[in-house]
Amino acid sequence: MQALLDNLDPLLRALGTTVTITLVAGVAALVLGTLVTIARVSPVPVLRGAAFCYVQFFVNVPLLALLLLAVFALPDAGLIMPLTTTAVVVLAVYEAAYVAEAVRSGVNTIPPGQLEAARALGLRLPQILRLVVVPQALRAVVQPLGNVMIALVMNSALAATVGVVELTSAVNKVNLVEAQPIPIFAGAGLVYMAIALAIGLAAGRIEKKVAIAR
Amino acid sequence: MSATSPVTPMVSMRGVDKHFGALHVLRGIDLEVAPREVVVVVGPSGSGKSTLCRTINRLEVVDAGEIRVDGEPLPAEGAALARLRADVGMVFQQFNLFGHRTVLDNVAMAPVAVRRTPKKEAGERGMALLERVGIADKAHRHPAELSGGQQQRAAIARALAMQPKVMLFDEPTSALDPEMVGEVLDVMTGLAAEGMTMVVVTHEMGFARRVADRVVFMDAGQVVEQAPPAEFFDATRSERARAFLASVLQH
Numbered sequence: 001m002q003a004l005l006d007n008l009d010p011l012l013r014a015l016g017t018t019v020t021i022t023l024v025a026g027v028a029a030l031v032l033g034t035l036v037t038i039a040r041v042s043p044v045p046v047l048r049g050a051a052f053c054y055v056q057f058f059v060n061v062p063l064l065a066l067l068l069l070a071v072f073a074l075p076d077a078g079l080i081m082p083l084t085t086t087a088v089v090v091l092a093v094y095e096a097a098y099v100a101e102a103v104r105s106g107v108n109t110i111p112p113g114q115l116e117a118a119r120a121l122g123l124r125l126p127q128i129l130r131l132v133v134v135p136q137a138l139r140a141v142v143q144p145l146g147n148v149m150i151a152l153v154m155n156s157a158l159a160a161t162v163g164v165v166e167l168t169s170a171v172n173k174v175n176l177v178e179a180q181p182i183p184i185f186a187g188a189g190l191v192y193m194a195i196a197l198a199i200g201l202a203a204g205r206i207e208k209k210v211a212i213a214r
Numbered sequence: 215m216s217a218t219s220p221v222t223p224m225v226s227m228r229g230v231d232k233h234f235g236a237l238h239v240l241r242g243i244d245l246e247v248a249p250r251e252v253v254v255v256v257g258p259s260g261s262g263k264s265t266l267c268r269t270i271n272r273l274e275v276v277d278a279g280e281i282r283v284d285g286e287p288l289p290a291e292g293a294a295l296a297r298l299r300a301d302v303g304m305v306f307q308q309f310n311l312f313g314h315r316t317v318l319d320n321v322a323m324a325p326v327a328v329r330r331t332p333k334k335e336a337g338e339r340g341m342a343l344l345e346r347v348g349i350a351d352k353a354h355r356h357p358a359e360l361s362g363g364q365q366q367r368a369a370i371a372r373a374l375a376m377q378p379k380v381m382l383f384d385e386p387t388s389a390l391d392p393e394m395v396g397e398v399l400d401v402m403t404g405l406a407a408e409g410m411t412m413v414v415v416t417h418e419m420g421f422a423r424r425v426a427d428r429v430v431f432m433d434a435g436q437v438v439e440q441a442p443p444a445e446f447f448d449a450t451r452s453e454r455a456r457a458f459l460a461s462v463l464q465h
Contacts, residue, residue: 087245117310117369121324121376122300124293131323136314212313213358 003178014170028092033099058097087159106137146203227449231277303373311357345373363394
């Protein structure tokens with residue numbers, strides 16, 4: 001316990017990094033994943049195919065492999081970004097695939113008659129997506145999206161392996177000095193649990209609030 | 215055309231054919247609906263009457279033939295089709311209200327999005343329409359909180375909000391409990407009295423008799439007979455229409 005308190009400053013800073021990575025990558029993943037879903041349900045075959053390939057690729061490649069690839073291969077290809085930025089981008093595009101799958105299942109809950117009604121009113125496809133499809137699809141998948149966000153928090157720990165000093169990396173460093181693995185890692189674990197719990201509770205709240213009565 | 219009829223028909227169908235796979239659902243349909251006319255389409259299940267209704271705003275695409283609305287041929291998919299659909303109101307059997315929006319939002323959404331009506335004005339006009347169909351007190355409820363009859367009246371208000379030139383009703387009372395059929399038919403009767411051009415697919419023979427200017431009887435994808443209601447019901451010409459009327463009117 002004392003080991004944690006002695007190093008509170010760097011640990012809190014690292015926690016801040018974890019939270020920042022999660023927030024930025026989470027919002028980006030929600031936006032990107034929704035766009036992928038829109039492509040996936042669009043009437044344009046090329047977009048549908050591209051979205052399908054996107055989801056298949058990121059669901060079937062380990063996140064660690066993607067992180068290593070981005071950190072070591074992208075600079076080779078001339079694209080140099082700060083480590084944390086790289087990690088955020090990789091996490092966002094990776095989780096976006098899971099967001100897309102969740103949102104797609106939400107799209108499937110919308111009665112097809114509503115889409116006909118929207119077309120009959122003279123709405124164009126982008127308006128139908130914005131006004132009818134996306135809001136209802138998202139409302140239907142709040143809880144699954146919460147789970148994707150929880151997975152994102154846990155996955156952000158992998159950024160430690162490529163040198164980002166987030167929570168896991170920081171406690172690891174503290175342990176190298178203090179050599180008290182049980183309190184140090186258990187403490188970090190409790191923090192992750194608390195974040196996951198907060199996301200789960202928030203998702204439950206939001207779901208209740210936006211649920212569509214049928 | 216203009217030589218035979220002095221006014222442009224609101225809806226005109228010429229030689230319309232449509233297949234669902236091997237099923238020939240519309241066979242050489244010729245039909246004209248004059249402005250302010252109320253045409254009620256009746257016929258047995260599977261006769262193609264719903265499909266006919268849905269081809270008029272291209273929710274179903276025809277295989278052959280020509281459909282014109284207010285003189286304009288139906289455009290292919292795209293902006294022009296959306297513009298045409300904005301002028302053609304449609305009411306569905308299953309209401310199809312947007313579940314995540316309040317009743318008033320359902321009514322005001324399309325005028326704002328399609329007609330660029332200012333939100334406030336669309337809201338006021340929406341309230342007036344809800345008043346007219348008798349559910350102003352439900353304006354801020356969600357569709358699922360309404361009865362079937364109320365939902366269908368909201369759906370009618372939603373279609374009217376676009377100030378359509380013609381209204382299509384695709385079996386508007388078929389999904390309703392019997393005690394709610396009347397309230398929806400009352401709204402439709404009022405619309406007809408105000409001079410709205412209407413194509414109504416229905417099984418409500420009383421409505422057809424009272425409100426229609428012309429009854430169109432369909433069977434097996436064809437228009438078998440069309441006549442003013444008095445003539446259709448009391449001096450039915452075709453054997454098939456007689457058999458149909460006998461089976462629906464005997465109860």
